[in-house]
Amino acid sequence: MYNNDANTKNTLLAAAVRVFATKGYTAATVREICSLAGANVAAVNYHFGGKEALYRSVLEHIFIRVQAEQNRAGQKLDANAPAEKRLETYIRQKVEDIYQTDNDDGSIASHWAIFLMEVANPSNNLDFLVENYVQAPADELRAIVAEILEVPATDPVVLDCALSIWGQLLDPLVMMPLTDRMTHPRPRVQDNLKQFTEHMVRFSLGGIKAMKNG
Amino acid sequence: MYNNDANTKNTLLAAAVRVFATKGYTAATVREICSLAGANVAAVNYHFGGKEALYRSVLEHIFIRVQAEQNRAGQKLDANAPAEKRLETYIRQKVEDIYQTDNDDGSIASHWAIFLMEVANPSNNLDFLVENYVQAPADELRAIVAEILEVPATDPVVLDCALSIWGQLLDPLVMMPLTDRMTHPRPRVQDNLKQFTEHMVRFSLGGIKAMKNG
DNA sequence: ATTTGTTTGAAACGGACGTTTCAAACTGCG
């Protein structure tokens, strides 16, 4: 407890984020993680207690960044603006959060990659992710949609519309294996942020209003 | 070559469909498939030549059923009907195809489960699946959307709208791990086929029309 | 400098997997 063991541990954690994000939990091997971190195979068990504990550490590590992002977005959202404008802001922020890449290679942010891997292959940790990543933004969207529709948030049509919108948000990620293989592949959202956002806003608003007179 | 080896081979194939559909290619084990089929571990290699060859046999086996379904749906689609009506028919048919369960336990048809597994964890076989399952229906949808929008099918807005619609079709499947874990879980589409179809048609038509004057 | 506690490294363990082996059982045919 006297020295700076943080170096190896942090290197290991960073390597684990990269490997888990690209391969998923089961396909990732501790040997590859250790090799990428320049550490010994036993390092994972010594510093974290095992592969599963390392994975949980990764989830907690990326979660604090996501929560900060959500707080930042939440503050920007003006509660007094009209609901339609708030929907636009909501969609724009989510699109930016998901698809804006700070990294040079244009790859998705690792926490979204890991999130997708969990959805595709759910483990016990998905409950934690939904509770902390998904629930609050989803409730927020439901409130906005309910206000546009002028119905209570418990109305089933609100849930339907909210899911249609969340679906459109995550689809480019989920469907990428498909769209990349089609004869007319979809251009990467990362390269068309503004255009994609604009389409989503118009299409979604049009869809919601079409559900209005019920 | 004189006897009916078809019995063991077919039992093995049926078991493989079930196991691959629930676990995916990598997570599925030859031992479990053989155990479910009441066959020896060596049976897979003897009858199919290995796990991967068995998987390809499964894909080809379920593909002939899917192609028959698509032909049946294609015949029903009246080319002379107005585009909006054809969109409604298209959506209704796809929703039924995907979510209507003939099996008693309400589980998704196995070919869709396997398809989803491939999307989540793409292998070389996904190219085959996209080419034969996805490409034609996707082109069909693009034609319908282009007609409603009164623009050529090559217009980018057509692709955007078509993807928004395909996204809504597959979302309940893909997002199920999420929606099941939320405080307001979405009711299973299987139990609300008509309601879900109606929402999708109205929402999508509203969305498309909102993109019209562009 | 010696001791004490912490971190690393090479090697091995135990288990699960796909696959192979080969003898036994079975089938159809003369």
Place this chain on the structure above:
DNA sequence: CGCAGTTTGAAACGTCCGTTTCAAACAAAT
């Protein structure tokens, strides 16, 4: 019945995985 070809079954093989072991290297404190 007896034989040839086909199919099965039990056991083992080789590989890769996560994990454990334990001695060596290291850092800090007396």
